[in-house]
Amino acid sequence: MSTQRLFSLHATCATVSSLRAPLIAVAVAGLLAACGGSTVSAPPTASNTGSGSGSGSTNTGSGTTTKTGTTGVATAAAQTTNDLGTAIASQTIPGLSPQVTQGLGNAVSSTSSTLNSLADAVSNGVGQTGTTANPVGTTVAGLGSVVGSTSGVVQGLSTAVGGLGSGRLAPLAPLTTPLASTLSTAAGALNAGGATLGNALGSVPVQQITQPVSTAITPIVTTAGLVTQTVGTQSGLGAPLGGVLAKVGGALSSAGSKVGNATHNPVGADLGTLVGSLGNTVTNAGGLVNPNGPNGAMPIPGLITSLVGATSVGVANGPPASSNPFGPLQSSLASLGLGSNPVGSLSTLLGGTPLAGLTSALGGTPLGSLTSSGLSGSPLSSLTSALGGSGSASNPLSTLTGALSGVTSGVTSGSLGGGAGGSGQALAPVTALVGQLTGALGSAAGSTSGSGTATNGLTTLLGGLTPANHK
Structure with missing residues (x-):
């Protein structure tokens, strides 16, 4: 190849290289123009404070999807069994195949799915009474997931049994292999059966049965919580009692944290979390009497959610949406044709100041009438006036x-003697x-102003x- 041709080829490559950057810039600019923006931002991130499946609250304004959960007894126990199963699976037993401990560990860990499914079925259903149309139906439909989640436990047992027929225990294979196969088949059946059961319980015919039950219990549960809050507010005992429960719950949570930190292992930390969840439940019990404190929005359903736990829903703090304690019950009764205000008198009583007389007496001078007009003046004036009659007070x-x-x-x-003379004397x-x-x-008793002494x-x-x- 001649020197001139080589020079021409080198110049061409240099030209292409010099045009590459502008061409890339033009392509990027055209792409951004087509998308309608001039800058590239990072995709939104999703923060998940719970575990497991379930829909959380979506913030459409910022494009951020946030899932909230509640640590309760069931969810804390689920985390404990999960970590315990992981610890078992990592162990080895001399003379046994590692498959045995792995299967046992998987069986224990899989119970966490069952516990979480049960917690979600309760918390997403009856734990949301007052905010969902058919809470009972939601809980019933969630039982299918509970049944289906047990398949993991059975499958872990199948793996462990299969491992018993290997290695030094190979002579047991004729017995363990068919049993392991049967357990595996049962696990598959439970998984499929759980899905089928969930679909059946969530079907329209079943929901038509559970809907009247939900319609009946929703106003009762909501009204009961509002009534207890009204009594706590009107009596003045709600905030102090809620504060006491918060201190007790905080003490339990602190104790649980100390237990978890002292063990230095995941299972011990989970036990501390379990104790802390009980403390949270005690704190949330204050919502029954204090609408402005924790768990004040829906006190009774929130207490259920706090106790059981959930992977996707949280406990809503106060105050509640309705201040009329008989509002939900009145709406339910009015829908039955009992009038627009079926419990108007009771609603007025509890909605206003049902304990005003008691609170004013306890808050002010409950014995004011006795102390002000009685003891400070003449406490026995009524008695002395009765005894004195028309006489003076002295x-x-x-x-x-x-x-x-x-x-x-x-x-x-002589009126008693009868006649004049000696008989009258x-x-x-x-x-x-x-x-x-x-x-x-x-x-x-008289005045001492007279002569002599009294x-x-x-x-x-x-x-x-x-x-x-x-x-």
């Missing part, structure tokens, strides 16, 4: 002494004694009753 016994004086004067005038010593007694009582009459009486000379 002599409350004037009426009584006057009555006794009238009786004695009548006796001394038969009771003279007695009447004289009574007269002296009433005079003493009148002097003691006990003159009494000393005169005692002087008359005692001998004149004690010598």
